[in-house]
Amino acid sequence: MKAARFSLVKQLNIPALLLLAIGAGLMAIHLTLNLRAEKSSHLALSIVFWLAASSTLWDKRYQLKLGSGILPSFFGALIIAGILVKSGAQPSEKFLGFSPFISVFGLALLASGFRGLKQYWQELLILFTLGVPKLLLPYLPDITPITAKFSAFVLWYSGANAVLQDSYIILPKGSVEVVPSCSGLNLITYMLGLAVIVLVMFPTSGSQKIIVPIVAATLGFIVNGIRIAILAHLAAPSSEAAFEYWHSQEGALIFVMISVILFGAYCLFMLQQSEP
Numbered sequence: 001m002k003a004a005r006f007s008l009v010k011q012l013n014i015p016a017l018l019l020l021a022i023g024a025g026l027m028a029i030h031l032t033l034n035l036r037a038e039k040s041s042h043l044a045l046s047i048v049f050w051l052a053a054s055s056t057l058w059d060k061r062y063q064l065k066l067g068s069g070i071l072p073s074f075f076g077a078l079i080i081a082g083i084l085v086k087s088g089a090q091p092s093e094k095f096l097g098f099s100p101f102i103s104v105f106g107l108a109l110l111a112s113g114f115r116g117l118k119q120y121w122q123e124l125l126i127l128f129t130l131g132v133p134k135l136l137l138p139y140l141p142d143i144t145p146i147t148a149k150f151s152a153f154v155l156w157y158s159g160a161n162a163v164l165q166d167s168y169i170i171l172p173k174g175s176v177e178v179v180p181s182c183s184g185l186n187l188i189t190y191m192l193g194l195a196v197i198v199l200v201m202f203p204t205s206g207s208q209k210i211i212v213p214i215v216a217a218t219l220g221f222i223v224n225g226i227r228i229a230i231l232a233h234l235a236a237p238s239s240e241a242a243f244e245y246w247h248s249q250e251g252a253l254i255f256v257m258i259s260v261i262l263f264g265a266y267c268l269f270m271l272q273q274s275e276p
Contacts (some may be wrong), residue, residue, distance in 0.1 A: 079106030097131025
């Protein structure tokens with residue numbers, strides 16, 4: 001009876017190279033879907049999050065305990081099959097957000113079963129923060145008035161004759177309305193995800209675990225507010241082409257990368273100061 005049980009478990013030990021190939025395929029599919037959906041900002045950040053998750057997994061590759069059972073393998077295969085089927089259709093923004101987390105969850109079940117899931121908590125947490133918190137944005141407080149006030153202040157401080165009426169920023173040559181989708185919550189959630197990556201991958205003190213997310217969220221809010229101020233400045237009919245560019249995915253990506261670079265510089269300085 002024991003020999004038969006051992007044989008059954010052995011048959012469910014999926015080779016590590018096959019698991020690696022499945023994971024690489026799921027990552028490639030997700031990035032391709034972002035490219036197809038023309039989500040430039042999400043594509044760039046997805047690459048960062050996938051690389052971070054791959055790095056943490058690679059660092060502990062020799063400590064992983066592989067081997068799954070029938071039930072977790074079935075659920076894992078079912079989850080991955082569902083992702084593959086859903087990927088054949090036009091991807092929605094929600095699917096692009098939660099599919100990396102679900103994909104790795106299914107792959108972890110194939111690799112190590114239910115009991116081995118705790119080995120992958122870092123990778124699951126990183127990919128969870130990539131897109132799942134975005135699903136909560138409609139239920140979070142609306143910070144649009146705060147963003148509009150900050151952007152108007154930036155314009156006023158730079159010497160522009162800006163007037164704020166509700167969520168409208170009015171300039172002599174044009175005006176813009178700050179809507180909830182431009183409030184900055186989207187960028188703030190991305191930046192908080194990057195903060196999670198830093199806290200997972202690098203040793204930090206108790207105070208740094210509090211400061212790092214605050215700095216990340218603040219940078220996201222400030223950079224987005226500056227972007228809104230630039231858009232308001234370009235709202236004149238003569239600057240329509242420039243306005244459309246900076247309001248597009250490509251223009252937004254530049255500000256996302258600015259936020260990431262500034263946050264990276266802060267984290268590098270913080271880690272250098274923490275070294276003995």
